[in-house]
Amino acid sequence: MTDEEFLATYDPHAYAPVAVTVDVVALTIRDGRLCALLVERGESPYAGWRALPGGFVREAETLDSAALRELAEETALRPGEDALDQVHLEQLRTYGDPGRDPRMRVVSVAYLAFAPSLPDPRAGGDASSAFWVPVDEIGELAFDHTAVLADGLDRARSKLEYTPLATAFLSAEFTISELRAVYAAVWGEDLHAGNFHRKVLSVPGFVESTGATAARGGERGGPKARLYRAGDARLLHPALLRPTREEDVR
Amino acid sequence: MTDEEFLATYDPHAYAPVAVTVDVVALTIRDGRLCALLVERGESPYAGWRALPGGFVREAETLDSAALRELAEETALRPGEDALDQVHLEQLRTYGDPGRDPRMRVVSVAYLAFAPSLPDPRAGGDASSAFWVPVDEIGELAFDHTAVLADGLDRARSKLEYTPLATAFLSAEFTISELRAVYAAVWGEDLHAGNFHRKVLSVPGFVESTGATAARGGERGGPKARLYRAGDARLLHPALLRPTREEDVR
């Protein structure tokens, strides 16, 4: 590769041009359902199709900040603003098959974001074209975004097992039941309330008590729950494993 | 991003040129030690420094095949050849900070490879410049490769916990002790022989018996061990967890 490197040093245009973009699989929970942020494409290719939000990486920008910028643009939140700082953002993986974009070679670095429930982008005056869609209602997406979304969902589901990131879907203070609802929405299955409660409190650093109590009980009755905030653990030990599915193993 | 997309469609050169490369963190076990494949750079920048093997992604090539090609070139193995097909290759993450290469914007997709013990590249006639170095003897690397290597090692250590990929470091048939030596080398700590043995055999699909027995016992005595091959599991259930380090958690 030495020759190629030499060439590239002095003549970047000796290589076929490549565009580098970021795409974001942004997830949130609305009405107890896991939702992803999508945009509707205006132009060809895939005009009228839904796609993941994304765009080109700018000149002096890191990949991470490009992803955060795209997310901020589409959710109409300003960087530095409260809600955006709570968002968890991590790199997912990179997609670069030739032909994934018919126009030119596009290498896309995909990111995964967990956001607390945000105001609907369309509600504001300068409405963006993005919207939250429950993941089980998302059909085919533009480009290879169907696969990107699937990879993001896989990652999200397993992240909830061994990290405390479920709290990133909630506001700063939350009840154990709200936390359980996050797991139920992401994993698509209900968890036993009593066992979940005991488990969460037993994992060191997962949550810490605020001492306060929720203003009111549940929707249809029940005592007022205690409030917690995220703890200082970066990993859950022991992990909170999903019920094993045999089919995932082989 | 609609306008930008439009521009890019018709004028790729409107954007600052970006090079896309792959870098490979290739790991193997030699003499019981975890080693990484490195090359020595001939030219500036970082002339004389060691670096991860890598190079530019070619025009009609997927990212995966670029990584496999780079690995084949540096290890002097031909694609389609036995040993290379056994290599496990997965995408690690992508590094794209502006300034990580002083010449131009370079976005590098890093890969992680697990290889069985291969013949030394320098032994052959058309010796390549690559060599295996024990990971605990690797100092500073060129570019941001020190961080890339560290990320690769982290990933490798955790992959061994919940996947059967330790077998990718071994030849097709192996003993439980050899498998244990892989874990010891990658995790940097010895495991209890008896408990490890029982654990491996108890995880469904981790290994399957060949019925055969090793030709001879251990180096310094002991019975002839039974031979196993990799099973059909893609994930280990239950996982084979490292002894918990408190410092990793918070």
Next chain:
DNA sequence: TTAATAGTGTCTTTCAGACAATATTAT
């Protein structure tokens, strides 16, 4: 009052890890 929810208690099973024991083989 009724039903739902928060939180706790108990029991069983699984599993990790400590430790012991036995058999087999290289030197």
Next chain:
DNA sequence: ATAATATTGTCTGAAAGACACTATTAA
């Protein structure tokens, strides 16, 4: 013979999951 290694057995404690129970609150 000696020491190392392969393999199996046993025990303890941690933890997951099933289930039951009590107390509290919205409607």
